[in-house]
Amino acid sequence: MDECAPVNAAGVLLRDVSYVVGETRILDDVSVHFRPGRFNVVLGPNGAGKSTLLRVATGLASPTNGAVTYDGEPLAAFGAQRLARTRAVLSQHVELAFPLPVADVAMMGRYPHYARVPTSRDREIVDAALALVGMTERAAQPYSTLSGGEQQKVQLARVLSQIWTDDLDAAGQSSRFLFLDEPTSSLDVHYQLHLLDVARGLLEGRCTVVAILHDLNVAFRYGDQFVILESGRVAWNGERADEIPLPVLERVFRVKARRVGSADDDGPLLQFTL
Numbered sequence: 001m002d003e004c005a006p007v008n009a010a011g012v013l014l015r016d017v018s019y020v021v022g023e024t025r026i027l028d029d030v031s032v033h034f035r036p037g038r039f040n041v042v043l044g045p046n047g048a049g050k051s052t053l054l055r056v057a058t059g060l061a062s063p064t065n066g067a068v069t070y071d072g073e074p075l076a077a078f079g080a081q082r083l084a085r086t087r088a089v090l091s092q093h094v095e096l097a098f099p100l101p102v103a104d105v106a107m108m109g110r111y112p113h114y115a116r117v118p119t120s121r122d123r124e125i126v127d128a129a130l131a132l133v134g135m136t137e138r139a140a141q142p143y144s145t146l147s148g149g150e151q152q153k154v155q156l157a158r159v160l161s162q163i164w165t166d167d168l169d170a171a172g173q174s175s176r177f178l179f180l181d182e183p184t185s186s187l188d189v190h191y192q193l194h195l196l197d198v199a200r201g202l203l204e205g206r207c208t209v210v211a212i213l214h215d216l217n218v219a220f221r222y223g224d225q226f227v228i229l230e231s232g233r234v235a236w237n238g239e240r241a242d243e244i245p246l247p248v249l250e251r252v253f254r255v256k257a258r259r260v261g262s263a264d265d266d267g268p269l270l271q272f273t274l
Helices: 050-057 080-086 102-113 120-132 148-163 189-204 216-222 246-253
Strands: 012-021 024-034 039-043 065-070 087-090 176-181 207-212 225-230 233-238 256-259 270-273
Touching: 012 050, 024 050, 024 065, 024 225, 024 233, 039 050, 039 189, 039 216, 050 176, 050 207, 080 087, 080 102, 080 148, 087 148, 102 120, 102 148, 120 148, 148 176, 148 189, 176 189, 189 207, 189 216, 216 270, 225 246, 233 246, 246 256
Parallel strands: 039 207, 039 225, 087 176, 176 207
Antiparallel strands: 012 024, 012 065, 225 233, 256 270
């Protein structure tokens, strides 16, 4: 994190955050600043604390120490409904017990925005979100009959519907926060790139996007702000993937790394060996 980042900084700011369960310190004095208008990527091996970091950053878990702010306002001050209208989380895979139509699944994202029944505007937003992810023609199809990649597209439409506002789809004047928790881990290349392309498109407005990604080369292609976690601490934090020291990557991921491309090639490419 920029150590000079003010407490009221735009985007999501975690300052001196620790998360302890029993005697296990999962996050240890983590300070990071996820900025709006940038694709913020969290990297690290299994057990590094990435998902816990996202749970704390989204308000799904309270830090043992430290604080989280959204646009300078303490996250703890957000009410449940306001938070649900402000930030959305897309996980790896979401199971549904009922064979709902695709449009109804996407409409779940609008639940925090209406009282009893969705308005015509809610339906317009869902239609727009489904169009954005290329699922308009499947709107009436049962969600359970879709492929895994198609289901993840619908879930993306759901979270987009959740944080969509009249401002966001026009001039982008409302701050919104989208968190992606390993959203592409089970997808083929086509669906990975499509989902990340859609997420990057939100950066044109005042949307803060934070993604946990496993594939380093994909992360380096899409990200423009990187946080590498190691054993619950920040091992490296910066804006240029090609400036990440190879010794850091090798130590954190326990591999040997060699660069075979550069930022001039639309993102650095690396080869890894044991």
